[in-house]
Amino acid sequence: MSDIPESGGPEEQTRCGIIAVVGAPNAGKSTLVNRLTGSKVSIVSPKPQTTRFRIRAVVMHKGAQLVLADTPGIFSPRRRLDRAMVAAAWESTQDADLALLVVDARAGLTEALQSIVSVLKRSKVPVWLVLNKTDLIDTKRLLPLTAALNEQLSFAETLMISAETGDGLERMLDMLASHVPQGPYLFPEDDLSDLPDRMLAAEIVREQILRQTHEEVPHHATVETEQWEERRDGSVRIDCTIYVGRASQKAILIGDKGAKIKEIGRRARTELEALLERRVHLFLNVKERSGWDEERARIRAIGLEDIG
Numbered sequence: 001m002s003d004i005p006e007s008g009g010p011e012e013q014t015r016c017g018i019i020a021v022v023g024a025p026n027a028g029k030s031t032l033v034n035r036l037t038g039s040k041v042s043i044v045s046p047k048p049q050t051t052r053f054r055i056r057a058v059v060m061h062k063g064a065q066l067v068l069a070d071t072p073g074i075f076s077p078r079r080r081l082d083r084a085m086v087a088a089a090w091e092s093t094q095d096a097d098l099a100l101l102v103v104d105a106r107a108g109l110t111e112a113l114q115s116i117v118s119v120l121k122r123s124k125v126p127v128w129l130v131l132n133k134t135d136l137i138d139t140k141r142l143l144p145l146t147a148a149l150n151e152q153l154s155f156a157e158t159l160m161i162s163a164e165t166g167d168g169l170e171r172m173l174d175m176l177a178s179h180v181p182q183g184p185y186l187f188p189e190d191d192l193s194d195l196p197d198r199m200l201a202a203e204i205v206r207e208q209i210l211r212q213t214h215e216e217v218p219h220h221a222t223v224e225t226e227q228w229e230e231r232r233d234g235s236v237r238i239d240c241t242i243y244v245g246r247a248s249q250k251a252i253l254i255g256d257k258g259a260k261i262k263e264i265g266r267r268a269r270t271e272l273e274a275l276l277e278r279r280v281h282l283f284l285n286v287k288e289r290s291g292w293d294e295e296r297a298r299i300r301a302i303g304l305e306d307i308g
């Protein structure tokens with residue numbers, strides 16, 4: 001993505017990045033994401049326990065697409081987590097272009113924050129320190145905290161904000177927009193409004209693939225919702241494509257006379273109808289995608305691929 005020629009047209013000059021928003025409980029992550037999107041509605045999967053990399057919001061700013069995500073589980077030692085989920089969440093952080101460590105400046109260096117910092121230390125992803133809730137404390141008190149944190153981890157940037165009042169957020173967006181790598185948007189702009197539902201559909205299909213096929217297939221399959229069409233009768237037509245790397249995997253997924261894919265579709269549809277509370281016509285298409293290994297990291301980063 002980074003080797004786009006300088007002379008490219010305007011479309012090639014777009015920037016896009018995945019930004020992991022991490023922090024201790026109560027640090028203000030949700031408030032920040034909601035503020036940045038300028039709305040109360042952030043994208044939240046209704047089934048967070050199955051999600052590896054949860055996309056919270058997609059923000060367009062000065063031509064850049066900022067995909068804000070969190071990594072459920074990884075930093076919540078209070079919750080009982082299985083090994084695979086922690087590994088998955090961890091791996092997701094590695095795929096981000098940047099991590100924002102949101103810190104409740106008033107709470108200071110708590111045990112929870114300390115444990116997050118030690119996890120982030122092992123990461124290769126650049127981390128920006130975001131001191132939040134600056135409206136609640138004297139700025140002078142921020143300096144010792146910044147120094148203490150920087151001793152443990154060398155932050156690429158340090159920002160002081162108030163997610164509540166909006167202070168410092170415009171500058172933060174400017175910095176993020178100019179920092180994320182040059183490259184095409186991960187999400188077409190037109191799709192942004194129904195993105196949560198599209199992702200949900202892809203995820204439910206993917207979950208059924210995991211349940212109903214042998215190990216080999218799920219580890220090589222990704223699901224994308226290609227089309228989402230509202231019907232006049234209140235139902236919705238959803239077209240998902242399942243991409244696999246090899247013809248043999250395609251055959252397994254389709255099954256004998258299409259039995260496997262039909263069953264995957266049937267169960268996914270039932271679940272989607274319950275979640276969306278409406279009739280669903282689900283169409284599944286299985287395709288071989290040659291050379292999609294290159295896209296693997298990006299796809300994995302948006303949470304549609306299994307960790308293997």
Ligand SMILES: Nc1nc2c(ncn2[C@@H]2O[C@H](COP(=O)(O)OP(=O)(O)OP(=O)(O)O)[C@@H](O)[C@H]2O)c(=O)[nH]1
Binds near residue numbers: 133161
């Ligand atoms: N005064 C002030 N309060 C804030 C600020 N940011 C967040 N809060 C408050 O802090 C509390 C926690 O904020 P959340 O956004 O829910 O925190 P979170 O990090 O998403 O929390 P978890 O979901 O538990 O991980 C809420 O009551 C917010 O209103 C800020 O900049 N200033």
